Amino acid sequence: MNSFEFYLTSVCGGVLSCGITHAGLTPFDLVKCNMQANPSKFKSVSCVLGQLCEKHGVGALFRGWLPTLVGYSAQGAIKFGLYEFFKIFYADIVGPKNKTLICMAGSASAEFIADIALCPFEAVKLRVQTHPDMTQGFVQAFADLWATQGYNGFYKGLLPLWGRQIPYTMVKFACFEKTVDSIYKYMIPIPKEKCSKAVQLGVSFAAGYIAGVSSAVVSQPADNLFSILSCSSGVCVIDAIKNIGVVGLFTRGLPLRILMVGTMTGAQWGIYDAYKVYAKLPTSRAMARDLKM
Template identity: 25%
Template sequence: MSAEHKPKPLPFVANFAAGAIAGISEILTFYPLDVVKTRMQLDTGKSQGLVGTLSSIVKQEGVGRLYRGLVPPLLLEAPKRAVKFAANDFWGKHYVDWSGESKMTQSLSILTGCSAGATESVVVVPFELVKIKLQDKASTFKGPMDVVKQVIQKQGVLGLYAGMESTFWRHFWWNGGYFGCIFTVKGMLPKPKTSKDELFNNFVSGAVGGLCGTMLNTPFDVVKSRIQGAERIPGVKPKYNWTYPAIATMLREEGFASLYKGFIPKVLRLAPGGGVLLLVVEFTLGVFRQVLGPPYI
């Protein structure tokens, strides 16, 4: 391959499919940690910790409870991850063109990730709300459709978008940290000489990106869980409504540590999960390139 040759960018459908396959792979592997994380975030008292919360769920509610609420995120993961990587590809190309740079830079990578997160957040809100309602220990809903039915009956269709603003900030900061760190870590790692080296670099950079993204966005995730998990009572102002005022309320009433409730199960899921995600995406895109042949190789 000559120095001037660059593979043609893959079509949108390839990025969409790669993101979808990666998302489903990640969620099937790590979902129980998400249930534990949500329980810890909704608990306004003293946290039992990861092990205590996990053992409490298993002892009191059974192992099956660790998979309660799986259907909404499973249905969501394909479009969500697909939108994430397709949007990242879309914004990345446009920001490079608009900036006049010849290639992606660190600042453009962060801006691209944040923009992809903002785009992704619009898709996920109703699914996240249903998932949180089902994961709550006090949940009496029969299933996903029962949540949708009751929310619409009580609050109208817009009720499904409760927590939209907090979801925006959660995805904005996670994606900025994730894609920004991937760019930096890949630049620090030795240039891959074999396909195994490339897979290793993708996993490491994805895992570090997942860790950085999780550190940045956990307070916003906690607030989102509180907003979406709360029962909406007509005429009564919710305690948690907007992201930054809610963060201030939690700092005042529960202290700084409350903003990182559920951090351990969240990072245990999203750090290796971020590695798995990028690994599967890059592998799938590589398969597409081989199938489509020149000029995509």
């Protein structure tokens, strides 16, 4: 578990789990982003769906799938690959028994680096999804963002992105590992090693869903800020908070995001562990014996 082949498997699993799930949930993300970026225009889910479908057709709900696929594939590769590395690295420092601390530190370190790769694609995706007449594609949005804002346009949302993604990922990984341990300890009467692969993958999905709901709630304020800042030129954090309000910062788009992120995170862990099974590796579980091998 500390070999090049192991980390390569983690990278490939991360590409599949993050790229496919995020791209597949593009309609949910598009509705959420429009509600966050244009709160005065889109006051509810039905309002967004009605206006967009009536004006641009059902196909408009999939706008932004390409930058989503590319951006989150890159992010997933770095996040999952480095998470497995940092998990072992921190276990050598603090000892393998500090599982929650290791998971949180490892996931935060991995996400910090992964977001640098993700941020430009997130900025382009938001520009595509919130464009008033839905006419911009990936290439056009990229060129327009570069022409109007330059390099800063791709990274002006990096701090809010870190604010959203790092707490989200820390909760996502730590809660997942803790939930997996709890399920095997309290709900399944036989050891994990004796469970079928189907049961183990079912546990991964269930634990991932629970972790996704928890991480969505924690990261919601930063998600709102990122959407507003990335879609508006010359708006600072204070302006964004005034625009949406303190209560709106926590609640705007939250039910939809809980549904989206819970489903997505469950699917991510299911796909990630399914790929590990395919590669003849054990499914994820941060047991002390797994952290130093």
